[in-house]
Amino acid sequence: MNLRQGAKIAMAAALALTLQTGFAQAWPSRPVQLVVPYPPGGVLDNFARPMAEALSKELGQPVVIDNRAGANGIIGTTRCAKAPADGYTLCISNGDIMSLNPQLYSKLSYNPKADLVPVVRMANMVAAIVVSSSIGAKNLTELAALDKANPGKVNWGTFGTGSTSHxxxxxxxxxxGTHLTHVPYNGSAPLMQALLAGDVQSAMLAHVAVAQYLESGKLRAIAVMGEKRSDFFPGIPTISEQKFDFSGENWIGMTAPAGTPSAVLERVNAAVNKILADAAFRKRSLEALGLEPVGGSRDSFAQYLVREQALWSELISHSKIKLD
Known part of the structure; x- marks a missing residue:
């Protein structure tokens, strides 16, 4: 490369940066859509709404929730992935959308690696393995021993085939080396009813769903999902302390259509991190839902996704679960 070519490349890069910075300063000039690929009323939706409200104040334009539920988050995520990459569409994502669906469906209408870019990992949804208080198991090893002593009589309830819990x-x-029986249910309400009635004896559930039953003694937590123990389940060891070499976190993040200007993504990332650092927002919009704040850079989220996608790819290959 000669000096003239080098100068041209440098000028082009500077011009591109100037244009992008100018776009970011002018953005947003109209409302921004935040696509939630799940129905109203769930944990992700109940978190997304106050986040959108706080983000509206930070950006100076309305951030409008767009619920596009259905097909394990595929409908809404496809809507987000195919939207113009102009900064006016953002998307709520989680592990099912970014890591599980690509392994469970051979023909997926979006590619999480090619069609979406990470903006910020916002929170972890604290969940635990819980059992009915009618059985004696106090940890994962004791649950396994119970199953081996009573073949075919210990059931595990989930939200459906191919779910994280399954x-x-x-x-x-x-x-x-156990054979706990998988029993799928259509939603948390029927699963909880089955667990309390003794139709299933074990399940993986979020803290917000089980808190009152843990307090009343109807259910018992025996293992926490996540990298570390949680104040939501005091004294309960993680799954990685009980024979597993992964954490099994349930996280909530924000992504955007690939090609969205990086200056815009950095501005959104900074705004979300500022919101997550606010003590009042944490108490009102995270703790009440059993969520723990995460935050961090776009790069740290991208690196986390690489690890998570590799992990769940391996686990699903072991399971041989397919949904099409």
């Missing part, structure tokens, strides 16, 4: 169950059975 994939974890297959790994649990593989690691412990």
């Amino acid at each position: 994939v974890f169950l297959t790994e649990y059975n593989r690691v412990f």
Whole structure:
């Protein structure tokens, strides 16, 4: 490369940066859509709404929730992935959308690696393995022993085939040499009813769903999902303390259509991190939902996604679960 060519490249890069910076300063000049690929009323939606309200104040334009529910988050995520990459569409994402669906569906209408870019990992949804208080198991090893002593009588309830809980169950059975029976339900309400009635004896559930039953003694937590122990489940060891070599976190993040200007993404990232650092927002919009704040840079989220996608790819290959 000669000096003239080098100068031209440098000038082009400077011009591109200037144009992008100017766009970011002018952005947003109209409302921004935040696509939630799940129905109103769930944990992700209930978190997204106050986040959108706070983000509106930070950006100076309305951030409008667009619920596009259905097909394990595929409908809404496809809507987000195919939207113009102009900064006016953002998307709520989670592990099912970014890591599980690509392994469970051979023909997926979006590619999480090519069609979406990470903006910020916002929170972890604290969940635990819980059992009915009618059984004596106090940890994962004791649950396995109970199953082996009572073949075919210990059931594991989930939200459906291919859910995070179902994939974890297959790994649990593989690691412990057990045969807990998978019983899928259509939503948390019927699953909780079955657990309380004794139709199933174990399940993976978020803190917000089980808190009152733990306090009343109807359910018992025996293992926390996540990298570390949680104040939401005091004294309960993580799954990685009980024979597993992964954390099984349930996280909530924000993504955007690939090609969205990086200056815009950095501005959104900074705004979300500022919101997550606010003590009042944490108490009102995170703790009440059993969520723990995360935050961090776009790069740290991207690196986290690489690890998570590799992990769940391996687990699903073990499980041999397919949804099409």
